[in-house]
Amino acid sequence: MRIVALAGGIGGARFLQGLKAAVPDADLTVIVNTGDDISLYGLRICPDLDTVMYTLGGGIDTERGWGRRDETFVVKEELEAYGGPLSWFGLGARDLATHLHRKHLLLAGLSLTEVTAELCRRWQPGATVLPMTDQQAETHVLVDDEDRPGRRKAIHFQEWWIKHRAALPAHGIVLVTEGTPEPAPGVLDAIEAADVVLLPPSNPVVSIGTVLQVKGIRDALGDKKVVGLSPIIGGAPVRGMADACLTAIGVETSAQAVGRHYGSELLDGWLVDTQDEGATVPGVEVRAVPLLMTDVQASAAMARAALDLAGV
Amino acid sequence: MRIVALAGGIGGARFLQGLKAAVPDADLTVIVNTGDDISLYGLRICPDLDTVMYTLGGGIDTERGWGRRDETFVVKEELEAYGGPLSWFGLGARDLATHLHRKHLLLAGLSLTEVTAELCRRWQPGATVLPMTDQQAETHVLVDDEDRPGRRKAIHFQEWWIKHRAALPAHGIVLVTEGTPEPAPGVLDAIEAADVVLLPPSNPVVSIGTVLQVKGIRDALGDKKVVGLSPIIGGAPVRGMADACLTAIGVETSAQAVGRHYGSELLDGWLVDTQDEGATVPGVEVRAVPLLMTDVQASAAMARAALDLAGV
Numbered sequence: 001m002r003i004v005a006l007a008g009g010i011g012g013a014r015f016l017q018g019l020k021a022a023v024p025d026a027d028l029t030v031i032v033n034t035g036d037d038i039s040l041y042g043l044r045i046c047p048d049l050d051t052v053m054y055t056l057g058g059g060i061d062t063e064r065g066w067g068r069r070d071e072t073f074v075v076k077e078e079l080e081a082y083g084g085p086l087s088w089f090g091l092g093a094r095d096l097a098t099h100l101h102r103k104h105l106l107l108a109g110l111s112l113t114e115v116t117a118e119l120c121r122r123w124q125p126g127a128t129v130l131p132m133t134d135q136q137a138e139t140h141v142l143v144d145d146e147d148r149p150g151r152r153k154a155i156h157f158q159e160w161w162i163k164h165r166a167a168l169p170a171h172g173i174v175l176v177t178e179g180t181p182e183p184a185p186g187v188l189d190a191i192e193a194a195d196v197v198l199l200p201p202s203n204p205v206v207s208i209g210t211v212l213q214v215k216g217i218r219d220a221l222g223d224k225k226v227v228g229l230s231p232i233i234g235g236a237p238v239r240g241m242a243d244a245c246l247t248a249i250g251v252e253t254s255a256q257a258v259g260r261h262y263g264s265e266l267l268d269g270w271l272v273d274t275q276d277e278g279a280t281v282p283g284v285e286v287r288a289v290p291l292l293m294t295d296v297q298a299s300a301a302m303a304r305a306a307l308d309l310a311g312v
Numbered sequence: 313m314r315i316v317a318l319a320g321g322i323g324g325a326r327f328l329q330g331l332k333a334a335v336p337d338a339d340l341t342v343i344v345n346t347g348d349d350i351s352l353y354g355l356r357i358c359p360d361l362d363t364v365m366y367t368l369g370g371g372i373d374t375e376r377g378w379g380r381r382d383e384t385f386v387v388k389e390e391l392e393a394y395g396g397p398l399s400w401f402g403l404g405a406r407d408l409a410t411h412l413h414r415k416h417l418l419l420a421g422l423s424l425t426e427v428t429a430e431l432c433r434r435w436q437p438g439a440t441v442l443p444m445t446d447q448q449a450e451t452h453v454l455v456d457d458e459d460r461p462g463r464r465k466a467i468h469f470q471e472w473w474i475k476h477r478a479a480l481p482a483h484g485i486v487l488v489t490e491g492t493p494e495p496a497p498g499v500l501d502a503i504e505a506a507d508v509v510l511l512p513p514s515n516p517v518v519s520i521g522t523v524l525q526v527k528g529i530r531d532a533l534g535d536k537k538v539v540g541l542s543p544i545i546g547g548a549p550v551r552g553m554a555d556a557c558l559t560a561i562g563v564e565t566s567a568q569a570v571g572r573h574y575g576s577e578l579l580d581g582w583l584v585d586t587q588d589e590g591a592t593v594p595g596v597e598v599r600a601v602p603l604l605m606t607d608v609q610a611s612a613a614m615a616r617a618a619l620d621l622a623g624v
Contacts, residue, residue, distance in 0.1 A: 079412060100353040104397075
């Protein structure tokens with residue numbers, strides 16, 4: 001069975017872990033959001049790609065859900081001692097080696113797709129991990145400009161998400177890029193060949209929503225069997241601050257509203273948690289199953305429910 | 313008293329520590345070799361500047377002589393796990409923060425001189441630490457090309473020094489740069505204002521020799537009282553592999569030969585170790601004193617002997 005999943009970071013990665021446990025022999029391609037990527041110190045940092053790679057490759061800190069296990073934050077401490085203005089970013093020392101090696105490969109002329117494949121040679125995630133695009137395309141958030149009352153400014157998504165804990169009201173979320181980003185090599189082919197496409201319970205705005213902005217991806221999904229899983233349970237995000245993102249684009253924080261936001265043009269099936277039983281999405285089959293990824297077994301059960309709903 | 317010292321890494325930094333202990337009220341400017349600098353992962357790494365800054369600022373690993381105290385090498389381990397081809401470089405995690413912050417400041421448009429001053433705001437070395445130049449000027453070493461018998465290739469000094477432990481015969485040592493590097497702002501003014509200029513027992517070829525290649529420095533020293541200290545004791549370098557560098561430029565590894573290599577056009581006085589008593593340098597006053605920097609007190613005694621020989 002050929003499966004394609006679009007993915008963001010922690011939620012997506014944990015679901016994929018369950019999916020691999022549920023159907024270990026499936027041919028899995030993951031198309032990963034790179035809108036969260038940020039350039040710090042001249043390094044290209046790819047939080048979602050790394051979270052997927054570390055999680056599937058056994059290198060993740062399972063408690064935190066992001067970054068490396070046995071991590072040490074001495075580099076961050078030292079940057080704070082210098083008064084560095086970027087030290088809010090949670091740069092682990094082991095994780096940093098990934099960014100350094102990535103930079104080395106990018107400087108050698110490799111594309112992000114090629115670099116990701118090279119990094120995965122170490123981690124062996126058991127899936128083809130593709131960035132959504134090789135182009136630079138960064139998510140920025142429109143917030144009030146404190147220095148100029150009545151005016152707004154765009155800040156990088158990571159600054160909004162990490163430094164401000166998504167607490168600054170977001171008036172808009174935009175993908176800053178040159179035109180419409182082209183899909184990375186292999187992305188459209190993988191969708192074309194897929195028996196089913198899954199949308200894990202990742203952030204519907206800045207993760208899945210960003211991947212869907214890449215040229216050709218939404219169209220390619222039109223002919224496919226697509227099943228999504230709600231990241232919202234009982235009116236609140238399972239983790240993270242997806243509610244702040246949904247509010248920014250005028251979507252209610254509920255499993256039903258997110259399903260309707262994706263809509264029947266994209267979805268064939270929509271899984272909501274048993275708490276949200278009764279949610280409806282016109283033209284889409286909705287089922288309620290437990291959606292809390294408490295462990296790999298729970299995630300695997302969710303994956304089986306999604307494949308079952310897809311009829312594959 | 314206004315003192316200028318030219319300096320390389322470990323030997324220079326330890327001498328400067330002694331100098332500060334000997335004359336704590338002196339106004340000290342250190343002009344530091346940047347020919348050892350290397351770009352790795354897009355970061356500018358300045359081993360000699362950092363060794364001087366860490367040593368005078370109390371952040372050095374006193375055992376190793378380079379890098380940060382309480383250092384951890386997890387980043388290096390991880391780079392090795394990726395099979396990264398640059399993992400031979402001893403990149404400590406705490407030290408790496410200096411390179412990241414430096415990169416951040418360089419990207420913001422600061423010159424290396426300005427960046428160094430900013431880094432020194434944290435370390436408070438008690439001296440003005442200046443790079444010899446703000447321009448890129450990297451020392452390369454001419455070695456046999458194993459892949460093409462009979463031909464030679466240039467490799468970066470750090471690759472030769474660290475990766476190959478200076479064991480590959482060096483046929484030449486060249487400063488790769490655009491024209492002749494311009495002195496950094498403040499360098500010539502500091503020499504102009506100095507009561508005495510000291511050449512610590514740094515590597516005479518790739519440290520002091522490189523600083524002397526900067527435009528105007530050798531001329532500016534012509535009018536000054538200059539005293540040097542031999543890095544060679546009893547026919548061998550005190551530490552490091554200066555003998556390999558001297559051989560590459562056709563100079564014998566002896567205190568007398570290094571003094572004569574500097575010569576009376578540069579030097580007024582030359583301090584050799586008591587083991588090398590009897591060494592002569594035409595036109596230069598030579599004195600023999602203990603030159604082993606076993607501790608700060610020993611380095612301070614050397615500094616006092618140098619100032620005494622200079623007559624200041």
